[in-house]
Amino acid sequence: MNSSHSPAEPLLRVQGLRKLFGSTAALDGIDFSLAPGEFLTLLGPSGSGKTTTLMSIAGFVAPSAGEIFHRGAPITSRPPEDRGFGMVFQGYALFPHMTVEQNVRFPLSIRGVSGGEARTRARAALEQVQLGAYAGRYPRQLSGGQQQRVALARALVYRPDALLLDEPLSALDKKLRADLQWELRKLNKESGASFLYVTHDQEEALSMSDRIVIFNQGRIAQIGSPSELYERPASLFVAEFLGRSNVLQGTVRSAGQDGLAVDYEGGVIQVAGAPRACAAGDSVSLVVRPHKLRLASAGQPGLQARVEAVGYAGNLLNYLLRTPRGTPLYLECVAGAGQHPDLRQGADVRVAVDGEAVSVLEAARP
Template sequence: MSNPSFISFSGVSKSYDGAQYVVDGLNLDVRKGEFLSLLGPSGSGKTTTLMMLAGFESPTHGEIRLDGRRLDDKPPHQRDIGMVFQNYALFPHLTIAENVAFPLSVRHVSRAEQKTRVKRALEMIELPHLANRRPAQLSGGQQQRVALARALVFEPSVVLMDEPLGALDKHLRETMQYEIMRLHRELSLTVVYVTHDQAEALTMSDRVAVFSDGRIQQVATPSELYENAQNAFVANFVGENNGLTGRVVNAGEDWATLALSDGSVIRGRCEPGLRAGDEAMLALRPERAHIPSAEGAHVDEHSNVVRARVEELVYCGDHHRVHLALGSRDSFVVKVPNTQRHALPSPGSTIEIAWRHDDCKILAMSVPRSAPTLHVSTPPSPSLITTAPAGAN
């Protein structure tokens, strides 16, 4: 087996009231050295999944294994897992060096070894000059780096991150994304990363598991998720999507034809199981559609063509967003690159929009299950995050 499972969830479910499941029948494998993101809206089960892996929550059913060893019956301090939270959870009364050293001290590592490892960890995050400062004297990005160093200093098998960049501004968040990616690559870390930010998950991950309503909807590489969503939820949640709805006219194993509300008939890729008469959604990314008249482009037999009314033009720097109305009920967006080659249509005009058959997908409409019980977990105290052995001071 070329990629054996390093972390394994087998039939894992979690209920807080015995009636509804926050996580329901989870089966998930993580490879050693992989960067896996758990992506989903609030209440979808991603953070509860992370907390069960860390040991701060216990599964109601199923089992979790790490490197073949059963994990779900072990306390947090016996799991060899580092944890990074959104709120940093640094000790305010300790220096940066003392914060980073804490996981080592509770593991009874010698002072000489602590000093060596802390120095190496602070150099890794490029903050050795701040070793004697207190957390309050650091910026948010610097505090997050320190939290990352503390999670890595005892060389854990796995590093878990729960929305670690959510409190940072856009520029700093992007900087920290590349910092985490660099450390993952250089240290060959196994990372399980929770986020609700689609762009963050697509940028950083080897694979992404998309959660909704306590279940995984799809696990795939970022490009596979974006280009080949398996259901309507994934298509709408990951990136921007023109989710036009209609009825399936005919369907095969790989291709289907959809009649839209305005009478237009389009062709696209599909998943097996779609049948004529089904209500379905067209998944089409705004950058895949184009305006042939503006580009002087030729539309061939492999393209879908619809007529739509221009409602609004929005300038976005490197591109324009053309907002259109298709019939009386459907809206549509096309991204037009901001180059001199593209002439923009006028608001109020009716134009043709085209896209290739293989650039869109026709997906069955998902039937939502009842919402799971939402449980807001309070992050453990810093002493728990370091997974100190019982009785440690």
């Protein structure tokens, strides 16, 4: 650890990163930073540039332009072994002929740590991932989840200040993945190491991260905390990538200090606040999450819709409604908590939009 490092300085900073493969830009101006101890996730569809970014940071891909800083010092042209980051990938990549403990000791031995100290540290790392009792086994004698835990112990054993993880859970089944998500989160906070985590799974990103960087076609679409991105997406791409949204195309009727009135399919939707500069006549897309729609009470303004289908999701009920003009509306409520008797398949209802929970975006191109 570098004691002159100030806490305000990012642990890692990526500036203007570009990568061309032939004439195609896999990365086209990537800028973000990773704070000490932070769990930062790179999230985006397949092919959006997440792995290329991680590999540039690790030192296995040479960027075409841009700079990477570690504690303020440029490392862009340093070889991977000088950067000292811990790495965990989708494949477990354990040495099959070595025991669990030998695998975990390996990064120590290449750093000249051996004997009793190596043993103590390897044992401690295995305890951290709850595999203390498996030190003498071989990788083939472990489940996929256990092998991935060994890979984590091996990455943490030499106490790197950052761990780079590329889809480490994607080979595991859903239940195991959920268990390991909690463990990764805990290891991040206990070890104090920053985690830079790549996934294409939006639920995983939302549940684990301190902040998320959303990638789209080699560029950053938005950076923010999970709730900022989920509740206040800056674009339709972000809104739709992070789960189900209602997207309502309307026209601004009036814009004032305390909000907008938007004409929508013969009704008016009131939007609180003034999140975007808008003027009367502008076409806008209103984005609102399914749990921010509810049935209008008598006398309250609402959108006409018919209940088309009801879906049961354990703790939640999902409703697909449709307006008279054929626009789908998704409404979600907590099962058992005052769900409305009118929400039956085939029923005609009126839907109220929570004006505090609407993101106002530029209208989507038809």
